[in-house]
Amino acid sequence: MSQPLLQVKDLHTYFNVEGQRAWACAGVSFDVMPGEFLGIVGESGSGKSVTALSIMRLIPDPPGRIDSGEVVFDGRDLLQLPLNEMRRVRGRDIAMIFQEPMTSLNPVLNIGRQVMEAVVLHEKLSREESRNRVIEVLEQVGIPDAGKRLKDYPHQFSGGMRQRVMIAMALICKPRLLIADEPTTALDVTIQAQILELMADLQNQREGSATILITHDLAVVAESCDRVIVMYGGRIQEVASTRDIFQEPLHPYTKGLMGSIPQEDSKGKPLFAIQGNVPAILDFPPGCRFCSRCELVEDRCRSEEPPLVDLGGGRAVRCHLVEKLPSNAEAEEAAP
Amino acid sequence: MAAYFARRFLLLIPTFIGITFVVFSITQFVPGGPIDQMILNMQASATEGGVGGSGSTVEIPPESLAALKEHFNLDKPFFVAYGYWLWDLVQLDLGKSYKYNVPVIEVITSRFPISIYFGLLGFFLAYLICVPLGVLKAIRHGSRLDIASSLIVFAGYSIPGWALGGVLLVLLGGGSFLDWIPLGGFRSEGWEDFSVWHKITDQLHHTILPVMAYMVGSFATLTILMKNSLMENLGQDYVRTAFAKGLSERSVIFGHALRNSLIPICTGLGHAIGLIMAGSYLIEKVFNIQGIGYLGYTSIVDRDYAVVMGILVINTLLVLIGNILSDVLYVLVDPRIRFS
Numbered sequence A: 001m002s003q004p005l006l007q008v009k010d011l012h013t014y015f016n017v018e019g020q021r022a023w024a025c026a027g028v029s030f031d032v033m034p035g036e037f038l039g040i041v042g043e044s045g046s047g048k049s050v051t052a053l054s055i056m057r058l059i060p061d062p063p064g065r066i067d068s069g070e071v072v073f074d075g076r077d078l079l080q081l082p083l084n085e086m087r088r089v090r091g092r093d094i095a096m097i098f099q100e101p102m103t104s105l106n107p108v109l110n111i112g113r114q115v116m117e118a119v120v121l122h123e124k125l126s127r128e129e130s131r132n133r134v135i136e137v138l139e140q141v142g143i144p145d146a147g148k149r150l151k152d153y154p155h156q157f158s159g160g161m162r163q164r165v166m167i168a169m170a171l172i173c174k175p176r177l178l179i180a181d182e183p184t185t186a187l188d189v190t191i192q193a194q195i196l197e198l199m200a201d202l203q204n205q206r207e208g209s210a211t212i213l214i215t216h217d218l219a220v221v222a223e224s225c226d227r228v229i230v231m232y233g234g235r236i237q238e239v240a241s242t243r244d245i246f247q248e249p250l251h252p253y254t255k256g257l258m259g260s261i262p263q264e265d266s267k268g269k270p271l272f273a274i275q276g277n278v279p280a281i282l283d284f285p286p287g288c289r290f291c292s293r294c295e296l297v298e299d300r301c302r303s304e305e306p307p308l309v310d311l312g313g314g315r316a317v318r319c320h321l322v323e324k325l326p327s328n329a330e331a332e333e334a335a336p
Numbered sequence B: 001m002a003a004y005f006a007r008r009f010l011l012l013i014p015t016f017i018g019i020t021f022v023v024f025s026i027t028q029f030v031p032g033g034p035i036d037q038m039i040l041n042m043q044a045s046a047t048e049g050g051v052g053g054s055g056s057t058v059e060i061p062p063e064s065l066a067a068l069k070e071h072f073n074l075d076k077p078f079f080v081a082y083g084y085w086l087w088d089l090v091q092l093d094l095g096k097s098y099k100y101n102v103p104v105i106e107v108i109t110s111r112f113p114i115s116i117y118f119g120l121l122g123f124f125l126a127y128l129i130c131v132p133l134g135v136l137k138a139i140r141h142g143s144r145l146d147i148a149s150s151l152i153v154f155a156g157y158s159i160p161g162w163a164l165g166g167v168l169l170v171l172l173g174g175g176s177f178l179d180w181i182p183l184g185g186f187r188s189e190g191w192e193d194f195s196v197w198h199k200i201t202d203q204l205h206h207t208i209l210p211v212m213a214y215m216v217g218s219f220a221t222l223t224i225l226m227k228n229s230l231m232e233n234l235g236q237d238y239v240r241t242a243f244a245k246g247l248s249e250r251s252v253i254f255g256h257a258l259r260n261s262l263i264p265i266c267t268g269l270g271h272a273i274g275l276i277m278a279g280s281y282l283i284e285k286v287f288n289i290q291g292i293g294y295l296g297y298t299s300i301v302d303r304d305y306a307v308v309m310g311i312l313v314i315n316t317l318l319v320l321i322g323n324i325l326s327d328v329l330y331v332l333v334d335p336r337i338r339f340s
């Protein structure tokens, strides 16, 4: 078995909100293997972006702070690196794509300059070489006539094209880990599919590299990921391969998320939605984070937080009912 | 876009006519026109001369009065008079000062060097100090330097320039306290005969306080505008993207955020040009500087309307052209802006 590319261990990140510490990420641990396409799903406010930004050490401070944990990449704990060394990791070893392709590009600099920046910074190429590299990578992400568009500004591109520029910008130094934070959320469905396909293609071209895809949309996961982490309330609630999670979701929260995607055989039936809304960050209940919305809630759920139990075979679940859960799923199947 | 700016320039004409027409009409209806003023002056000098103590009314023959009125176009309806004035203006003739009886253009241009000197100096100093200060305050937001400079800047904002000038003169002008700074005037007497070095130091010596008084008001607005603009940009997504590439804080601020945050500052530049020539009566009065502001005020008091209108023409043109310049700057610094 090969070494993980990235190991996140017991990561804790908080924000100062109204004078209190709001834990947006509490005890998150996971590995990313080389070649893997890992999904992180969860509703808005589950702590997905905070996890990603913590890995990059881009949490805005103040109000936020990474309190403890380890982020091991290449045998080094990124959280302990001096800032100048961390800067060499960003953009070169680990790159990130953000949700809003419009606001994530600098509106007053042409895209040629913005895409070139990282390669000039990290690889010390000559102007000519960097220019060629920029054109090459822009063509790779499917921007037609790339050579002629270097002097264009972000507003001269459509949303999908802008996201391609963002991807080109992230991939120009051939990073070993790409973190894409909701890269398709702001795009319409057909463009979404194209961008996901592009990311999968590029992943296959970069031998041994990995991608973390953050999304709140399980359909996106189904399309591209090998493995999924389900997050809620700043904690990992379930980990499983994509196949397992769709065939047999265990955690009540995961089931809730499943119920909210349209299926072939559910045509005409009302879509199931998890009751209530995600609480504000300071309003999560003690005990199981999900107990205020869970249909299976028991007394101990409210007082005692369940541990993340490793079920073997790459599966883990954080729920007090962990032993009963599979049978629960079988019971449902047997019922009708 | 060329069409847009051509249109802007054409629009200048009706705007200009509108403004000058309104002011011209007011001058025609305000009581105590130039002729009354002349009579008053004559009476005053007659009394002072102490010729005849009795009555001291100066009689002006009706036919001379009529001739005077005709000379000033006061015998015609105001819009006709305005027409005459405008026609002269088109031929670049601003008329003659009623008071000094020399062409208005000479009266005004004699004050130009002083006003432009203070106006431009204040303008450049304000930008040279406020922009870097605003940047520094944004980068060190919440630091002692930020808080202390905010206190100073806002204290300055709440004190009118002429009042600050007066206080500083009392403190430093050699009266009751320190004798560091000359009491006023544009230069010392006999300046022409000074050595070059002495000329420069003397000029600066006379410049420091008035420039401070001119600048103190715009200082706060410009500094805070710069600070807020940069702070806002530092919170933008594209700044996070720049950090994610591995850029240093320095490169992110100066290579990415600063350019965006200068957009509102740049466009303000055009508007500020309109203010360069405006001068300030009160500040000029306090420091005994014969600038445009002082001239404008005395011309109004003396009903020297030709000069009043002359100053108005110059300032209106500067403001209007400054506005267009702002738009041009907008296009230059922000690629998203394309006027059509």
Ligand SMILES: Nc1ncnc2c1ncn2[C@@H]1O[C@H](COP(=O)(O)OP(=O)(O)OP(=O)(O)O)[C@@H](O)[C@H]1O
Pocket (backbone or CB within 6 Å): A015, A016, A017, A024, A042, A043, A044, A045, A046, A047, A048, A049, A050, A051, A060, A063, A064, A216, A280, A281
């Ligand atoms: N800058 C911040 N200041 C204060 N709180 C923050 C900040 N950024 C994030 N948070 C808090 O952290 C929690 C998790 O946020 P995060 O952005 O990770 O959610 P997410 O799972 O990425 O959701 P989304 O789908 O909306 O992106 C949120 O509830 C939010 O209140």
Ligand code: SF4
Pocket (backbone or CB within 6 Å): A252, A253, A288, A289, A290, A291, A292, A294, A295, A296, A297, A298, A301, A306, A318, A319, A320, A321
């Ligand atoms: S621990 Fe309890 S509340 Fe939490 S998910 Fe499981 S059953 Fe629901």
Ligand SMILES: [Mg+2]
Pocket (backbone or CB within 6 Å): A048, A049, A050, A181, A182
């Ligand atoms: Mg997010």
